[in-house]
Amino acid sequence: MTVIAMLQGTTDTDTETTRSGLALARMLNTSLTGLCALPDPASAVMVVTTPESTGLTAAAARSVAQMQTEMLSKAEEAFRAGVADAAGVTSTFVHQVATAEQAAASAATLADALVFPRSAAKTGEPLSLGFDHVMMDARLPLILTGSAPYTPGPVIIGWDGSNGAARAVRLHLELIQAAGEAIIAQNRKDAERDGARPGIAPDTLESWLAARGVKARSAPIEGEVAASLLALASGTGATAIVAGAYGHSRLGERLFGGTTRRLLNASEAPALALAR
Structure with missing residues (x-):
């Protein structure tokens, strides 16, 4: 796929997201698509039914459309800058009329990798709703720059034998294979606590990865x-x-922290390949 x-x-963020996506595309020997999803301007404006308010609604829709035109222009410009040295990688910019949530979930279904900017993990950022929807509701894999x-x-694999960890490994297998080497990290206390869980031992995952060409x-x-x-x-x-x-509820993670929240909030971190 791609x-x-x-x-x-936003220029700086989109350029960095594009460059991260380009690096992944090279790793996976595939193409790169820059996707900017913006909703229909009419749907972004509250519909007012009183006759005297019709003009105001139309003006608001035009204002939203103008703002979207500027955002789209910046996104495409940043994408073109990010793929300026994309020799050997086919790159395509796409504008989709949809919410970020809809477009991201649809894209993640069959994409080789879906890349979000790191800022998307923060509440209130432009792509935060899309990030939350893909991760929490659609339960599809994604990568944060x-x-x-x-x-x-x-590639570091955080391994505790849980369903989430297993899904993350399976759904990001192509990324792990492309890296060629995996380091399986496990807290000994997790192993002792959940020792009876089938497949929790790191050597089980080592054997599974070795059968798929990954040195672990x-x-x-x-x-x-x-x-x-x-x-x-x-x-x-x-x-x-x-x-x-998110081994715990999203609310619990936000209120009390947790491994996922701490990884997302880290000031310095490599890309995070996540699945729930």
Whole structure:
């Protein structure tokens, strides 16, 4: 299929998202699509039925349309800048009339990878609703850009044998295979607590990955999981962290933290390949 970079109409952010998407497209030997989804201006304006308000509604719709035209222009300009050195990678810019939630979920269904800017994980940011919808409601895989430009390296897999971790590995298998090397990180206390769970042992995942052409090794971690994963990624020059997201409810994660929230809030982190 293709790697899809979600664009929001802000120059710096869209350029970086495009460059991250381009690096992934090269890794996966596929094409890159820059997707800017904006709703129908008429649907973005409250419909007022009183005759005297008709003109105001029409003016508001025109204002929204003008704003969208400017956002679309910025998104396309940033995408073109981001793929300026995309030799060998087919790149296409697409404008879709839809909400970011609808467009992102549709794109994630069959894309090789769906890339969101790191800011999308923060409430109130332009693509935050799209990020939340794909992750929490559609339960489809996505990738958040790293805090620094892409560099080749291994993939860190946060492994606790949970359904979320298993989905993250399966749904991001092509990314793991493209990296060629995986480091399986597991907190020993998790292993002791859930030792009876089938498949939790790292060597089980090592064997599964080896059968799919991935060189894997285990790296026991201790203490707080998110901090340990980030430290391991920094020390090994990892390309990405692959992990299950939101083992607890979204509200619980937002109120009390949790591994996912700490990874999302980290000031320095590689790309995050997540699935719930």
